[in-house]
Amino acid sequence: MKAVSKVEGRAYPFGLKNVDTDVIIPAPYLKTISRIGLGRGAFESVRAQPGNVFDDPEYAGAPIIIAGDNFGCGSSREHAAWALNDMGVEAVIAPSFSDIFSGNAFKNGIVTVVLPQEAIDRLMEVAKTDPINVDLENKVVTTPYQDRFEFEIDDFRRHCLINGLDEVGMTLAKADRITAHEQKLAQSQPWLVPTAV
Amino acid sequence: MTTKARTLYEKIWDAHVVDQRDDGTCLIYIDRHLIHEVTSPQAFEGLRIAGRKVRRPDLTLAVPDHNLPTTPRVDAAGKRVPIADLESAAQLAALEHDAPSFGIKYIDATAREQGIVHVVGPEQGFSLPGATIVCGDSHTACHGGIGALAFGIGTSEVEHVLATQTLLLKQSKTMEVRVEGKLGHGVSPKDVILAIIGKIGASGGTGYVIEYTGSVFRDMSIEGRLTVSNMSIEGGARAGLVAPDDKTFAYLKGRPMAPKGDQWDQAVAYWRSLATDPGATYDKVVVLDAADIAPSLTWGTSPEDVVPITGVVPDPMSFADPSKQVAAQKSLDYMGLTPGQRMQDIEVQHVFVGSCTNSRIEDLRAAAAVAKGRKIAPHIKQALIVPGSGLVKAQAEAEGLDKIFLDAGFEWREPGCSMCLAMNPDKVPSGERCASTSNRNFVGRQGPGARTHLVSPAMAAAAAVTGHLADVRELMA
Incomplete structure (x- = not known):
């Protein structure tokens, strides 16, 4: 995973609430067996509408999306995070995220920043004309107008993002503990090994 | 200690x-x-x-x-x-x-x-x-x-x-969703979970694991509990739970990969010990009365957009939250509906009974009970019955359900996710409307431009035979 400690640039002032992962990347694009190239299907139904922010040249290549409550709800498809990666998005700012999406985003180096609706409203305004800065080291979002919105983020996730850590590798280093757990289970819950596999 | x-x-x-x-x-x-x-x-x-x-x-x-x-x-x-x-x-x-x-x-x-x-x-x-x-x-x-x-x-x-x-x-917070009482005639587990999502909202369960408690879930079949827990995610909760009980054990006993012999008895004893202890507390408690739950369905493009079948399409301005007003208006534009329209007057062209939410034997029986002796409305373009597995299909055929569906004009298909998510050939064409037993009414979920109303299997069958969204209670003996 590539390390990320700050994201700076223009932001799509999207703003919608309950943006589901079918909207971020519709099912026909999930037939790929690769992680790359999904940007072409990102927000397809939104882009079908004239005047949408994603096709507005003002925001071309913006690394940030500003959205409403419950961003990334619905399907667990990590393709949503891969699609955002592919379109160059490195951070999403919203009042809340679905649990599965925020995990998927994190594992792909995308920072999910939770801020209250009032802050979102202000950032939606600023985004129309100016860049926004997400500082993961200091857990703060700033604008050229001295706006300063501090945010909370899980320390472990922040640590992994800033250092670009590979979770599988970290966990494999604990193989002894996993083995010990399995040995304990074999004694206490022997039925957990399926009988007919 | x-x-x-x-x-x-x-x-x-x-x-x-x-x-x-x-x-x-x-x-x-x-x-x-x-x-x-x-x-x-x-x-x-x-x-x-x-x-x-x-x-x-x-x-x-x-x-x-x-x-x-x-x-x-x-x-x-x-x-x-x-x-x-x-x-x-x-x-x-x-x-x-x-x-x-x-x-x-x-x-x-x-x-x-x-x-x-x-x-x-x-x-x-x-x-x-x-x-x-x-x-x-x-x-x-x-x-x-x-x-x-x-x-x-x-x-x-x-x-x-x-x-x-x-x-x-990280450990999740806990939410108890308690529904006490007896469900009314024609009210199914799908209606219960739609009512719950309507109450807590599509993000109400974010960060929580829900435990479903109360007499409604104790009285519910395993198939029904699977339907309810399935849609926990539509209320934002990553997981749902119903405490395992004798019904659970009876359902699992003898299944090919389930424990056998002494291990079965050992397993059951352990599973019984898992029930929530008296005095344990949840981070949040939501209570619904079974008597308040009617056959329900969705009008919009979020699973939280739930109304009883006797209801009308809501006015976006009736929502207190300004962002919900915007979302509701967008939903109505997409769905081709106007505020005040009676849900029962809405015509459908497609019907889908299937998906991981509602494709088990009990679901097919409920749909067949409504379809029996009736024909799908002449303007219905496609009415699919898609069993959840080959074994469900075989069981339904042994009970003669396939014949009931075929006689009524439904198609009887092979198992799969089918029309739930537009990844296979089963799709709803743009601008057309589907009464669907699946779990998501998102924009484009059943195909680009497709309009989805989430319903129970019995309500889907009722929509098929009447040609419009309909109150299944009026079709039941």
Whole structure:
């Protein structure tokens, strides 16, 4: 995973609430067996509408999306995070995220920043004309107008993002503990090994 | 010394902690891993690139479902029918190759046991109470209906589980959703979960695991509990749970992969001990009265957009939240509806009975009871019945349900995800409307421009025979 400690640039002032992962990347694009190239299907139904922010040249290549409550709800498809990666998005700012999406985003180096609706409203305004800065080291979002919105983020996730850590590798280093757990289970819950596999 | 009273969720969680970091992040052991063709190829690719193996292939089960066409899979000569869509074919071929090459049991598309992964797990006795179950699919919440801690994961997590049989997680908050009383005539488990999501909202359960308690769930069949728990994710909760009880044990006993002999008795004793302790507390409690729940359905493009069938399309301005007003107006534009319109006056062109939410034998029986002796309305373009597995299909055929559906004008299909998600040939055309027993009414979910109303199987059958969204109670004897 590539390390990320700050994201700076223009932001799509999207703003919608309950943006589901079918909207971020519709099912026909999930037939790929690769992680790359999904940007072409990102927000397809939104882009079908004239005047949408994603096709507005003002925001071309913006690394940030500003959205409403419950961003990334619905399907667990990590393709949503891969699609955002592919379109160059490195951070999403919203009042809340679905649990599965925020995990998927994190594992792909995308920072999910939770801020209250009032802050979102202000950032939606600023985004129309100016860049926004997400500082993961200091857990703060700033604008050229001295706006300063501090945010909370899980320390472990922040640590992994800033250092670009590979979770599988970290966990494999604990193989002894996993083995010990399995040995304990074999004694206490022997039925957990399926009988007919 | 007295131990702290714990909830069902807390007991399952505690039993699976392998390691805990100072910040509270835990390494959680995963007892069961289900995989399908859509969210696994990139995980297997990751393993190959890193030269890693699957730690516990014996705890992993692979079955294709999302991409499969629901038309016959073998021809008259017994030969496999090729899949026309090349991308779908490639994705299915990848699973068929990857699973066995990593030592994982693979259920073939032509096997009787094949079906939707969330139907197959409990049906095979692979899913068990008290177990942690994951799958790269958000409707994994389904397996909570038998008292398993089950939740959807992304592909990076699929890879993590394949390699380590664990996940790095933080403990969730707990929410009790209690529904007491008796459900009215014509009110099904689907109506119960729609009413719950309507009440808590699409993000009301974010950060929580829901435990469904109260007489309604105690009285509910296992199929019904699976339906309810399945849609926990539509209320934002990654997992739902119903405490395992005698109904659960009766459902699982004798299933091919379930424990046998002495181990069965040992397992049941353990499963009984998992029920929430008296005095244990939840972080949040939501209470509904069964008497207030009517046959329900959705009007908009979020599963929280729920009304009783006797209701009308709401006015977007009636919502207090300004962002909801905007979302509701967008939904109505997409759905082609106007405020004040009676739900029962809305005509549909498509009907879908199926999906991991509502494709089990009880669902097919409920739909058949309404379809029996009736015909689908002449303007209905397509009415699909898609059993959740080959075994459900065989059971339905043994009961003569296929004949009832075919006589009424429905199509009787092969098992798969079908019209739930527009990844296979079963789609709703743009601008057309579907009464669907699936779980998501998102924009474009059943096909670009498709309009979805989520309903119960009986309500779907009622829509098919009347040609419009209809109150099933008026069609029941």
